[in-house]
Amino acid sequence: MRLAGKTAIVTGGASGFGAGIVRKFLSEGARVMIADINGAAAEDMAAELGSNTIAQAVDVSDRASVAAMAEAALAAFGRVDILVNNAGVTHLPAPLEEISEDDFDRVMGVNMKSVYLTARALVPHMKANKAGAILNVASTAGVSPRPNLNWYNASKGWMITATKTMAVELAPHGVRVNAINPVAGETPLLKSFMGEDTPEVRAKFLSTIPIGRFSTPEDMGNAACFLCSDEASMVTGVAMEVDGGRCI
Numbered sequence: 327m328r329l330a331g332k333t334a335i336v337t338g339g340a341s342g343f344g345a346g347i348v349r350k351f352l353s354e355g356a357r358v359m360i361a362d363i364n365g366a367a368a369e370d371m372a373a374e375l376g377s378n379t380i381a382q383a384v385d386v387s388d389r390a391s392v393a394a395m396a397e398a399a400l401a402a403f404g405r406v407d408i409l410v411n412n413a414g415v416t417h418l419p420a421p422l423e424e425i426s427e428d429d430f431d432r433v434m435g436v437n438m439k440s441v442y443l444t445a446r447a448l449v450p451h452m453k454a455n456k457a458g459a460i461l462n463v464a465s466t467a468g469v470s471p472r473p474n475l476n477w478y479n480a481s482k483g484w485m486i487t488a489t490k491t492m493a494v495e496l497a498p499h500g501v502r503v504n505a506i507n508p509v510a511g512e513t514p515l516l517k518s519f520m521g522e523d524t525p526e527v528r529a530k531f532l533s534t535i536p537i538g539r540f541s542t543p544e545d546m547g548n549a550a551c552f553l554c555s556d557e558a559s560m561v562t563g564v565a566m567e568v569d570g571g572r573c574i
Contacts, residue, residue, distance in 0.1 A: 327355035328551060328555040328556070329354040329355045329356035329408075329551065330354070331355065332351075332355070332356045332357070332408055332554075333356065333358075333403040333404075333405060333406055334351050334356050334358045334359070334406070335359045335361055335396075335406060335408070335409050335410065336348050336359070336360060336410040336412055337361045337362070337395075337410065337411055337444070338386075338412040338414060338463075339359075339360035339362055339368065339371070340364055340367035340368040340370075340371050340381075341362070341364075341367065342511070342513030343463060343508060343511065343513060343541075343547075344362070344412040344463075345543055346542065346543020346544050346545070346546050347410055347412060347547045347551075348371070348375070348379070349543075349547060350548060350551045351408075351550075351551065351554075352378055354551055354555070356378070357380075357403055358378065358379050358380075359380050359382055359399045359403075360379055360381050361381075361386075361395050361413075362413070363383065363386070363413070364383075365382075365383025368381035368383065369381040380399075382399070384413075386436060386439075386440035386443065386444070387432075387443070389443055392443040392444055393447050395447070396444075400451065405451070405455060406451060406452070406458070407459065408458070408459045408461070408554045409448055409458070409459075409460045409461070410460075410461045411441050411444055411462045411463060411485075413436060413440060414436060415432060415433055415436045415437065416433065416478040417429040417430070417433055417477060417478055420474055422476035422477065433477050434477075437478070437481035437482065437484075438484050441462060441485060445460075453501065456499060457501070458500070458501040459502050459553070459554040459558075460496075460502070460504075461504055461505065461550055462485050462489045462503070462505040463505070463506055463550075464482045464485040464486050464489070464506065464507050464565060465478075465485075465508060466507045466509045466569045466572050466573050467479040467482045468481075468482030468483035468485060468486045468565075469565070469567065469573050470573045482507075485505065486507070486565045489504060489505040489563065490563045497562055503562060503563065504558070504563065504564045504566065506550060506553065506565070506566050506567075506568050507565055507567045507573070508541045509568070509569035509570055509572040510531060511540045511542055511546075512542060512543075513543070516540070535569070535571065536570060536571030537571055539570065541569065549566055549568045
């Protein structure tokens with residue numbers, strides 16, 4: 327029960343890595359807001375997981391929506407101890423100059439602006455409490471980029487840098503900020519990363535991961551739990567690669 331008594335918001339919490347983080351946090355004693363653009367999926371998951379969860383529809387790229395999420399969490403829990411910025415999108419693989427402006431704006435809004443907006447909404451609360459843990463779900467794409475995912479790679483590199491500068495600035499206020507860098511996993515985004523989901527494309531992708539498998543929501547939940555728990559009280563500004571050796 328490493329998160330007993332803690333409260334958390336997990337964006338993009340109704341599927342993929344976010345759902346793995348939600349389930350792990352609950353198993354370790356936290357109360358969790360499942361925040362997702364798919365409000366119905368968040369409601370269904372909260373109904374499945376029980377009374378220690380609440381659901382919230384949120385567009386993390388929209389200031390008013392993020393503010394409403396923060397207000398709902400504070401109203402339900404009284405305080406927010408942990409914020410996980412997990413919601414993310416990608417564009418389909420293509421030469422960098424061929425990505426549409428709409429796709430670019432969407433990637434930057436969901437992957438980058440969301441970190442700014444959630445900070446605006448929740449950092450003052452954490453500063454007032456002189457405590458808090460923020461976890462940004464970045465990507466190996468921000469460390470070792472693959473071709474044809476250029477603007478997605480760039481957004482995750484930005485997230486890693488944001489994590490480090492947030493950590494330095496917020497440490498004197500008792501707030502820790504870390505990131506995890508997953509390799510591609512069995513999530514709804516996998517097909518988007520690969521362009522097409524065929525045995526041949528999967529084999530090529532897996533050949534770049536020394537451990538020889540995709541990452542799982544459970545892998546991310548375990549890493550997130552450690553970084554957001556008091557066990558990691560001396561850890562801030564880290565971008566932990568949870569990637570089976572992909573970035574070596």
